[in-house]
Amino acid sequence: MSDERKIETSGGDYREVNTNDRGQYAERDVRNDRNQQGIIANDNATINIDKAELNFAPKLAERTGTMPPNNLQSRGILESGQFVGREDALRELHELLNQSSQVAISSAKVAGVTGMGGVGKSELAVQYARQHLAETYRGGVVWLAADRAGLELVGFAKSSFFPTIDFAQLGDLPEQLNYCWQHWPAEKVPPESVLLIFDDVTDYRSQVVPCLPSDSRFRVMLTTRERLQGISRLDLDVLSPKAAWVMLQNIISEERMAAESETAAALCEFLGFLPLGIELAGYYVCEEECSLAELLAELEARKREVLKHEALKYPEPTMTAQYGVEAALDLSWERLDLDARFLGSYLGLFAAAPIRWNLVVKPEEVTETVYEALRVARRKLIRLSLLKKVGEFFQYHPLVKQFFLSKLESDEFVIPPEHQLTEGSSGLMNLLGMSGHS
Numbered sequence: 001m002s003d004e005r006k007i008e009t010s011g012g013d014y015r016e017v018n019t020n021d022r023g024q025y026a027e028r029d030v031r032n033d034r035n036q037q038g039i040i041a042n043d044n045a046t047i048n049i050d051k052a053e054l055n056f057a058p059k060l061a062e063r064t065g066t067m068p069p070n071n072l073q074s075r076g077i078l079e080s081g082q083f084v085g086r087e088d089a090l091r092e093l094h095e096l097l098n099q100s101s102q103v104a105i106s107s108a109k110v111a112g113v114t115g116m117g118g119v120g121k122s123e124l125a126v127q128y129a130r131q132h133l134a135e136t137y138r139g140g141v142v143w144l145a146a147d148r149a150g151l152e153l154v155g156f157a158k159s160s161f162f163p164t165i166d167f168a169q170l171g172d173l174p175e176q177l178n179y180c181w182q183h184w185p186a187e188k189v190p191p192e193s194v195l196l197i198f199d200d201v202t203d204y205r206s207q208v209v210p211c212l213p214s215d216s217r218f219r220v221m222l223t224t225r226e227r228l229q230g231i232s233r234l235d236l237d238v239l240s241p242k243a244a245w246v247m248l249q250n251i252i253s254e255e256r257m258a259a260e261s262e263t264a265a266a267l268c269e270f271l272g273f274l275p276l277g278i279e280l281a282g283y284y285v286c287e288e289e290c291s292l293a294e295l296l297a298e299l300e301a302r303k304r305e306v307l308k309h310e311a312l313k314y315p316e317p318t319m320t321a322q323y324g325v326e327a328a329l330d331l332s333w334e335r336l337d338l339d340a341r342f343l344g345s346y347l348g349l350f351a352a353a354p355i356r357w358n359l360v361v362k363p364e365e366v367t368e369t370v371y372e373a374l375r376v377a378r379r380k381l382i383r384l385s386l387l388k389k390v391g392e393f394f395q396y397h398p399l400v401k402q403f404f405l406s407k408l409e410s411d412e413f414v415i416p417p418e419h420q421l422t423e424g425s426s427g428l429m430n431l432l433g434m435s436g437h438s
Contacts, residue, residue, distance in 0.1 A: 070141040076126030085243025115236035117328030118276030121223040138192035251282030284311035342428035348404035354393035373424020
């Protein structure tokens with residue numbers, strides 16, 4: 001796409017200046033129709049043609065209002081005081097993004113928010129962005145679904161900054177992204193910081209790396225279940241009992257909490273202080289107009305089928321979460337191989353207390369190959385935030401424990417024929433008492 005303008009020089013000549021999107025232009029004498037030599041100009045170059053001055057920076061969309069460009073819209077909890085229990089996490093995340101001295105493949109600073117499904121990673125990212133938009137990230141905040149981040153980023157930049165640019169003429173997606181990084185508007189020197197949020201990253205190498213800018217003004221935040229190495233990382237845990245209580249109270253009212261104080265505490269504990277579980281349960285109680293005691297009794301009666309209760313299945317349209325608890329955990333389950341699924345289900349048979357590994361299996365009980373397969377499977381469970389290592393112990397969240405037990409008894413746990421099993425899987429089947437199954 002090009003931009004053509006006619007200018008009159010001091011000598012009275014009319015020259016036509018033709019600029020393309022890359023900052024190149026050629027001039028020709030309109031009166032004599034003589035092609036002149038092309039000149040390369042950088043983004044902020046001022047070109048003198050006799051006494052005429054031209055600036056060939058990209059034409060930018062006019063900024064309306066005082067708020068930096070962003071696409072946060074109505075994401076997340078909007079009411080003041082409703083987001084609770086994450087003050088320390090917000091401060092730590094800000095330090096990771098703005099004081100990190102990490103060496104990475106890009107000069108953009110990268111930090112990840114990791115944790116199990118339902119722990120509130122996306123909500124934390126939204127609240128952090130809102131809190132720091134006006135002061136820290138005057139260059140803008142862009143929320144991106146990780147699986148289509150490149151396309152969404154180009155779409156945001158085009159609508160916000162470059163409405164007249166034909167991006168198709170710039171080349172493929174990497175070239176279009178490079179154009180965005182090079183021409184991202186700045187009103188000050190040094191330029192204002194920009195925050196890019198990649199939500200729900202499942203493959204860092206394919207979803208994030210191709211989109212990383214090389215300019216240090218950019219900050220990159222990831223939300224992911226995967227405990228990535230090599231980047232600054234905030235491992236998000238469940239809420240404290242007090243914060244969980246306040247969260248439930250904000251949903252169902254102070255009066256109802258006061259009337260069922262002990263039951264409310266027991267319900268939060270039963271749900272493992274998981275934000276998603278508490279939020280779903282709170283909205284369910286309000287909609288069904290049932291008591292907390294009634295809901296808790298129903299959940300306890302379900303035992304291994306607790307995650308299939310209506311109270312934990314369907315998020316409200318106003319919630320940041322898009323899945324119920326079981327569906328959120330299913331996303332992690334789908335990324336596990338058979339060995340990790342076997343081990344996860346086997347660990348679910350243990351008591352809710354932290355587990356010593358030598359109680360799970362001793363090296364002398366299995367072959368070296370099986371023992372190593374178990375260690376690899378354990379590492380995968382930890383990496384996807386399904387299993388937590390606390391010192392010498394390993395621990396499940398109570399809802400994750402129920403999730404794996406339900407999988408073990410469901411039709412979804414499909415065991416391939418024996419000849420297709422690895423030695424590790426066969427060893428795990430023996431531990432589960434499932435040997436000979438084919």
